[in-house]
Amino acid sequence: xxxxxxxxLYLDGVSVSFDGFKALRSLSLTLQPxxxxxxxxPNGAGKTTMMDVITGKTKADEGxxxxxxxxxxxxxxxxxxxxxxxxxxxxxxxxxxxxxxxADNVLLALKGDRSxxxxxxxxxxxxxxxxxxxxxxxxxxLDHRARLAGALSHGQKQWLEIAMLLAQDPKLLLIDxxxxxxxxxxxxxxxxxxxxxxxxxxxxxxxxxxxxVRALGCRVTCLHEGSxxxxxxxxxxxxxxxxxxxxxxx
Amino acid sequence: xxxxxxxxxxxxxxLVFLGxxxxxxxxxxxxxxxxxPGNPFHVSNGTVVLLGKYLCYAMFAVALDLVWGYCxxxxxxxxxxxxxxxxxxxxxxxxxxxxxxxxxxxVLPDFMVFLNYKELPLTWWGFQHFPYxxxxxxxxxxxxxxxxxxxxxRSRVTGVxxxxxxxxxxxxLWLSFFRNDMGFGGxxxxxxxxxxxxxxxxxxxxxxxxxxxxCIALALTFIIARMIVASTYGKVLVAIRDGESRTRxxxxxxxxxxxxxxxxxxxxxxxxxxxxxxxxxIINPSEFHPANxxxxxxxxxxxxxxxxxxxxxxxxxxxxxxxxxxxxxxxPYWLFxxxxxxxxxxxAMPKGLIGVWEDIRARLANRKAIADAKAxxxxxxxxxxxxxxxxx
Ligand SMILES: Nc1ncnc2c1ncn2[C@@H]1O[C@H](COP(=O)(O)OP(=O)(O)OP(=O)(O)O)[C@@H](O)[C@H]1O
Ligand SMILES: [Mg+2]
Numbered sequence: 001x002x003x004x005x006x007x008x009l010y011l012d013g014v015s016v017s018f019d020g021f022k023a024l025r026s027l028s029l030t031l032q033p034x035x036x037x038x039x040x041x042p043n044g045a046g047k048t049t050m051m052d053v054i055t056g057k058t059k060a061d062e063g064x065x066x067x068x069x070x071x072x073x074x075x076x077x078x079x080x081x082x083x084x085x086x087x088x089x090x091x092x093x094x095x096x097x098x099x100x101x102x103a104d105n106v107l108l109a110l111k112g113d114r115s116x117x118x119x120x121x122x123x124x125x126x127x128x129x130x131x132x133x134x135x136x137x138x139x140x141x142l143d144h145r146a147r148l149a150g151a152l153s154h155g156q157k158q159w160l161e162i163a164m165l166l167a168q169d170p171k172l173l174l175i176d177x178x179x180x181x182x183x184x185x186x187x188x189x190x191x192x193x194x195x196x197x198x199x200x201x202x203x204x205x206x207x208x209x210x211x212x213v214r215a216l217g218c219r220v221t222c223l224h225e226g227s228x229x230x231x232x233x234x235x236x237x238x239x240x241x242x243x244x245x246x247x248x249x250x
Numbered sequence: 251x252x253x254x255x256x257x258x259x260x261x262x263x264x265l266v267f268l269g270x271x272x273x274x275x276x277x278x279x280x281x282x283x284x285x286x287p288g289n290p291f292h293v294s295n296g297t298v299v300l301l302g303k304y305l306c307y308a309m310f311a312v313a314l315d316l317v318w319g320y321c322x323x324x325x326x327x328x329x330x331x332x333x334x335x336x337x338x339x340x341x342x343x344x345x346x347x348x349x350x351x352x353x354x355x356x357v358l359p360d361f362m363v364f365l366n367y368k369e370l371p372l373t374w375w376g377f378q379h380f381p382y383x384x385x386x387x388x389x390x391x392x393x394x395x396x397x398x399x400x401x402x403x404r405s406r407v408t409g410v411x412x413x414x415x416x417x418x419x420x421x422x423l424w425l426s427f428f429r430n431d432m433g434f435g436g437x438x439x440x441x442x443x444x445x446x447x448x449x450x451x452x453x454x455x456x457x458x459x460x461x462x463x464x465c466i467a468l469a470l471t472f473i474i475a476r477m478i479v480a481s482t483y484g485k486v487l488v489a490i491r492d493g494e495s496r497t498r499x500x501x502x503x504x505x506x507x508x509x510x511x512x513x514x515x516x517x518x519x520x521x522x523x524x525x526x527x528x529x530x531x532i533i534n535p536s537e538f539h540p541a542n543x544x545x546x547x548x549x550x551x552x553x554x555x556x557x558x559x560x561x562x563x564x565x566x567x568x569x570x571x572x573x574x575x576x577x578x579x580x581x582p583y584w585l586f587x588x589x590x591x592x593x594x595x596x597x598a599m600p601k602g603l604i605g606v607w608e609d610i611r612a613r614l615a616n617r618k619a620i621a622d623a624k625a626x627x628x629x630x631x632x633x634x635x636x637x638x639x640x641x642x
Contacts, residue, residue, distance in 0.1 A: 055499060083501030095496045097489045104485055114502050116510045119483035168500065 004070035008033040008172055008202045009054065014063030015226075016049055023049040025226035026063065031172075036198035038213045039206045040237070041223035042247050047206045048092055050223070051174045055089050056082045068171070084114070088170035092177045092206075094157035098150030102141055102160055105149050106132045109164035132167075139163040139193065154181040162193065172202045179212050191215040210238070210248070222247060259480045260473065263604075267559045268469055274301070275465035279458035295454060299529055300573065302461045304566045306526040309468045311549045311565035312558055313518035316475050318547070319556030320484060321511050322491030324409075326543050327416030328519055330423050331391035333537035335520025337427075338390055340440035340533040341374060342383035343451070347444045360442070361435045371433045380447060387524040388517040395516030396509065403505035403512075408494065417540050424538035439534025440527075451528050464525045468562070471518050475558050478511065487511055548588065552595045554602030563603055 004010050009031040016024040024046045031037055039047050052058035053065055056079040065074040067085060074082055083089075096105050107127055118124045136142045139159035144152065149160060158178055165173055178194065179187040191212055197203060198218070207213050213220060213234060220237045222230045224247070230240040237243055257265065278301060281293040310332050317323040344359040353363040357370055376382040398419060402412055430436035449456040478484050486507055489497045498504050527533045536542075546565070553564020568591070575584040599606050 057495070057499075079495070079498040080501050080503050083499055089499055091496075091499075095493055097492050097496070099488060099492055100485060107482065108485060108489055108497075109500055114500075116483055116486070116507045119486050119507075120478065120481050120510075124482040164500070 003030055004066060006033075007031060007066070007070065008035075008068060009204070010064065010066040010070055011050070011054075012064045012066075014050075014053060014060045014065060016046075016053060016058055016060055022226055024053065024060070027223070027227050029221060029228065031202055031204065033202055034198075034200075036194070036203040036205065036216060036218040038216055038218055038220045038234075039204060039223060040208065040210070040213060040220060040247065041229070045223040046226040047223055048176055049226075051089060051176055051204075051206070054082075054174060055079060055087060080114075083168070083170075086169075086171035087174065088165045088168045088172070089174045090158075090161045090165050090176060090178060092180070094154065094161050096149040096152075096157050096160050096164070098148065100149055101145065102136065102147055102149050102152065103129075103132050103145040105160055106135050106163055106167050109167040111167065111169040135163040135167045138166060140189070155183065155186045158182065158190070159193075162190075162197075166197065170201070173197065173204070175203065175205045177206055177208065179207060179209050187212055188215070260476055261480075263557075263559050264472065264476055267472065267562065271465050271469050271472075274305075275462050279461055283454065283458055295457065298457055298461055302457070302464050302529040303526060304569050305461075305464045305468050306522045306529070307546075307549070307565040307569055308562035309464075309471050309522035309525070310519050310546060311553070311561035312468075312471050312475050313515045313522065314546050315550050315555060315558055315561035316478065316518070317511055317515045318550060319558070319561065320479055320491060321487040321508060322494075323508065323512065324413045324547070325416045326413045326540065326547065327418070327420035328515075328546060329540075329543035330416075330420040330538055331395060331516040331519035332523035332526070332542075333420075333423070333427075333533070333535075334391045334394065335387045335523030336527045336533040336537055337434060337440070337523075338377075338383055338386040338520070339524035339527045340443075341377040341386075341434075342380060343443040343446060343528060344435075344440050345374070345378040346446065347442065350444055351442075359435075359440075361438065362433075365430055367433075373433060384524070387520050391516040391520035391523075392513050395513045399509045399512040400505075403508045406505075417543070420538050420543055421540050424535055424540065427535035427538055435534070437535065439532060439536075441532040441534075443528065443531060446528050451531065457529070460525070460529050464529070467521060467525055471521070472558060472562070474514075474518075478514070479558070483507070483510075545588070548592050548595075552591060552602055554604030557602070557604045560602050560604035567603070 007030045009029070011027055011029045014024055014027045015022065027046065027050060039050070041047055049058060053060050054074060056074065056077055060075060066072065067074050067087065072085060077085065097108065100108070110127060110131065112118070113123055133142060133145065136145055139162055141156060141159055141163065144156065149157065152160060158181070162175070162178065165175070175194070179190050182190060187209065194203065194205060194216060205216065217234075219232065220234050221228055222237050222240070222243050229246065230237045230243050238248065260268065278293055278298060281291050282295065282298050285292040287294075310328070314325060314328050317325055347359065349356050351360040353360050355363050358367055362370070377386070402415060407415060426432050427434055428437055434440070443451050445451060446456065449459070479487070486497065486502060490504055490507060494504055523537070549564040549568045550561045551564070552568055553562065554560025568588070571587065572584060575581065575587050595602060601608070
């Protein structure tokens, strides 16, 4: 039981099936507060589905999904409530609000009252430019603040989404494929950025880019067919026979 | 300071729009009341009514644009809210007739006497009082929108399914209001109005007054709508329109946000309907007809969805065309014209009339920039191909 009470996120025996196809099979995973974890695994392994279950997009058929030392059963909440509990998410396909400016994307993400009345008359209309710019500065998008988010490059959209994630100030960040479509230089910057973020947040990063995963320097979990295949340091996982067989290739 | 903020919120386009409304509100009644019929600038009584009708439709279009253009809720049944507001006003006007009706009953409207009603149905109570009737003008559409929206948005009905449900809503009301036992005048609806607040509804002065009030109501509707879309709430609405599920993952209760704008829009539509009825002098179930709601969507699309001003412009232009087409030898072709218009808009001008206007302006500005660059002799002019900036 102590594994639960010390965890920020605790998945145990989680299964999900879509029309009989088992996307997650009795998946178990524990994340310590402040920990950063990289998740790797072949296409269709269930990495994104795992994030869907945590954030309330998909309901688990069975198993426990617990947050914050086991005190919160996430299966009882919907997407908006889970976001309010302090779980933020960056999607695999970058999803920013394309017809809003870069700055407005951050404005909408900023932590604070999310009622219609706050947005209409209240505090959300009095957010200081500096607050928004602080987050844009972190992801190097200050010069782009007035542009439409839809006009950003793929990599910049990924960064904007990370800025939005930070602006929510969540306890736990779920980041799905942050460097897909980025140049090598952008990838390096992103790795540094995430390591920085991980200093005071718990983070789960899904990524295929092994160089990037290595640069993160954290524990790695490899998923395969909906459950954990291997877990440990990057060297241990990358050297695992089964991981090489199903994912990394010989 | 406050005025500056107001101007910024309204935007240049909106200020032009408000200016035009103010001008129309002054000129039309003046030219109607004070210029002799022989004067080339005289506006006939019929034209005043016609223009007043267009302005009610413009108000209705602004309400529809608020939910469709900004929040992505394509309502194909918004006419229901317009008609309900109209009926509430019609009921007040019916109860003002009193003993002047054909049957001279002091309380019951003619159609009730004709149908052998012994007493006034509960639904009609209080409608002899103007403030109560005006309250119902906004409350009835608002309440219906609240119940409908609460059920639909909470169960996450969106897109085509929601549009079909809105269409079903107005269709159901259309059928019910035809029935005599609904107690709203059945097929014939409510008509033969005598006075409003003691003024003869047919009188030239009353009509001019109603026209001015309609202008004011349209301006206020527009200002409220602008306040909504210029606030952060408006940004949340656009976020919902472009990525509903993404907005949820940011922690927003999408259903609450949708519900608020939906109810506000229904109330605006109700007020538009209420102003429409005393000017045209009748309200009947045909106002609930699904085709009316669909036509309103065409106005908004033609004028430019998500611009508010465009919606109002579209309503006036299409209805003016309709008047032209349905009163002469062109009458049989109106439906073809409307259909053709819709095809033209969707194919050739997806951003509507406002979009076309803005393209022209951008092109002129660009040409001027090139000319300036040439004049200053600064080498090869660089055609400004700006990154799309956010419209302020
Ligand atoms: N909503 C859904 N309906 C049906 N099947 C789904 C759904 N979501 C995911 N799946 C299936 O579940 C499996 C796991 O998908 P998931 O997206 O979690 O994989 P992944 O590990 O994120 O893969 P990738 O690396 O390609 O992103 C896939 O076979 C996918 O087709
Ligand atoms: Mg995935």
